[in-house]
Amino acid sequence: MKITSISRKLLSKVLSVYFILTISVTGVQIIAEYFNTKSHINSELLTLQKTISGSLTRAVWELNTQQAVDISEGLIAIPMIKGITVTDEAKNVITQLGEVLSLNPENSPNRDNEHYIISSISEGLFGHSFPLIFEFSGRTTTVGTVTLLSSNDVIFSRIEVGIYFLIGNAIVKTAFLILLFSLAFNKLLTEPLQALTNQMKQLDLHDPDASKFHRMSNETNELNVLEDAYNNLIDELIEFKDKLALSQRETNLANEKLDEQNLLLEQEVARKTSTLSSTLLRMEVQQKEMLTQQHQLEAENSRRSKTENTLITTNKDLKNSIMELSKAQDRLLEAEKMSSLGQLSAEVSHEINTPIGISITSISYLADILNKLQQDINEQKLSKRTIDTFIENAQHSVALLLNNLQRAAELIASFKQVAVDQTNDKIRLISVAKYLDEIIQSLHPKLKKTNHHVKVDCDPHIEIYTHPGAIAQIVINLIINSITHGFADINRGIISIKISAEAQRLVMIYQDNGVGVSPDQLEKLFMPFYTTKADKGNTGLGTHIIQNLVIDTLNGSIDANSTLGEGLSYRITFPDMRYT
Structure with missing residues (x-):
């Protein structure tokens, strides 16, 4: 028979509790360090936001895409920044570098005009998104948004040394306690119990008095109490043997009287058994009838349960279908609301091409006559007629340029105000x-x-x-x-x-x-x-x-x-x- 050591079992339980507690405390410390570092990174992102918000806002407002890209490339070079996305007021992406956080546009809230925190546990990314607000003539206009992303890799790189230190500290303490507890349990429990076991194996039932324990130490502990209890049990066993001999004689007399009572009892049991058999027969017939009714009820309950489950499933499917139809209708309504704005955008863009093209032609012509004037000056061929011709052509080109640029500006201003109002x-x-x-x-x-x-x-x-x-x-x-x-x-x-x-x-x-x-x-x-x-x-x-x-x-x-x-x-x- 395999013997299970009490000291080893107790040691394993104590060390298991300590091991779980150590893992829990170490895990809490690591999690606390993770969130503390994440908070510092978020603070650094907010500070960075204040630093680049002005220049990036002006670049987006002035449609200076190259400047916005340059600023974004400078930000993505910072080790803390893992991703940056810059969009204009129509949610069109101007530049997008590094990591991108996947968001469901149907479920994301409308936060065009407020700063909010972004976090994705599945992708390991977090950061901030804030609007770019441009002030002009006492009015503020949201011209776009910027999203700065960092990742859990940045956090882990900062707390890596601390994690190794915490884990090493826990391992050293655990190994030291295992050694200390093993020596203590062996000295104070295993060895004394082994000595008691050896004395118990020497028990002689014919001479119990010679099998009493001898005290192993002068200390008073649970093992000494066990020795005293065992010795008292031996004393009671000796008294019990004496009483058992006396009791044996009394038992013989009682057995004779018991035989007489058993005979009478057997007769009574036979009579009662006959009556009980007939009663059991009637109960069996009733039980069969009850079982038949129970089977019928169970079949009916099963049928009703299946019907109820079918109705519940059908009801859920209908509710889901109604919800999907409602969502589809909302999306279709929203798309239709913006369709006219999209058509206007395409047509206004086409309309602006004409004055812009004329303006480019005027500038090109003005540059040519300027070059011709410079050439005449260099060759010392300048005359009053040449100057008059240059001034006349330059004035005509400037007038044509101003008229067409004014026309394009009016188209852009009208369309921009209408577009901003429809989106905001x-x-x-x-x-x-x-x-x-x-x-x-x-x-x-x-x-x-x-x-x-x-x-x-x-x-x-x-x-x-x-x-x-x-x-x-x-x-x-x-x-x-x-x-x-x-x-x-x-x-x-x-x-x-x-x-x-x-x-x-x-x-x-x-x-x-x-x-x-x-x-x-x-x-x-x-x-x-x-x-x-x-x-x-x-x-x-x-x-x-x-x-x-x-x-x-x-x-x-x-x-x-x-x-x-x-x-x-x-x-x-x-x-x-x-x-x-």
Whole structure:
């Protein structure tokens, strides 16, 4: 039989507890060192943010991509920086170096105007993202964002020596305690127990008195108590032998009386057994009937349980399908909201090419005549006629250059304000007439391809606090709908926009002289995905988005009226935000 050593078992438990405690404490110290170092790195990233924010903001505002790239390359050279991403106000990446943190755009919050901390445990990256805010003429504009990333490798490189020191310290202490505990347990427990075991093996049941323990030491401990208890047990065993002899004689007499009682008892048991057998037979019949009913109930419960599980699974699938459809609809609505802005962006870019190209040609011509003038000066052929001709051509080139650059600047300013309002959707004070001019100016590249005309009737003194982005989206969608649907077969269409203020509410009457819609089509006008030109790529979300913007964003109302062949009109009302 294999003997398990108590001292070894006790030693293993004590050392196991100590080992677990040591690992836990060392792990806590390492984790604390990790988070402390990570906090220092985050502080260094914040300090670095303050250092490079100004120069990077100006580079993005001035569209100086090379300067932004140079600054980013200088930052990525710092060992602490593992990744940098610079984007403009439209979330387009200007430069992206090093590590990139993967984010789900559907789940990430809209934090365009605030600093926030980024952390990804799975990718081992962390850092900060902060907006680039440019101040100009007393206004602040978010021109882009910068994301600085560091990694766990940087943290581990800083705390590597400390980790080795902690682990080595724990190993040395553990080895020393194992040696110390082994010697102590062997001296104080194993050897005394071995001596007691040897004395117990010498026990003689015929002469118990000679088998008593002899005290091994003068100390009073648990082993001495065990010796005294064993000696007392021997004394009781001697007394028990004497009493057992006396008891044996009494037992013989009692056995004789017990035999008589057993005979009577056997007779009584036989009678009771007969009665019990008949009772058990009836109980078996009842038990079989109960088992049959129980099986039927279990089968019914199993069937109902399967049905319930099927219903629960079906319900979950239906809920998941509804949620997915809702998310898809939200994404489609958002994409449709930005589609008009994307179209405007492409058309404005194309429109700007003309004045920019003329400006480049003027500058090139001006450079040529300057070179010619320099050549005449060097060759001493300069005359009054040459100077007059140079001045006339230079003035003509400068005038042409100024006119075309002014035209490009107006297009960019109008489109930029409208684009910023649609992406940011902040509440601010606007002059309604001036803002409508900016919106229509941004649509000029699309309108100039047609013979259609937009008339605006608005008091120039009307100013309100509202969501300018929502108003821009509404007007752009209305004009594009008129061009696409109302003026499909009309060469010269007229769009009329009349603005008036009534009791702290703005009233917009929009009307075109297009083909109009039928009563059936008018009832479905604001329904999502309803369109009469689905075969041409239209989604049917334009008027639905307009209705959502008027009701949900502007807290207003919208009504549509039309007669087939006589155009379509909208009446839109919404409050001045300063009174709500």
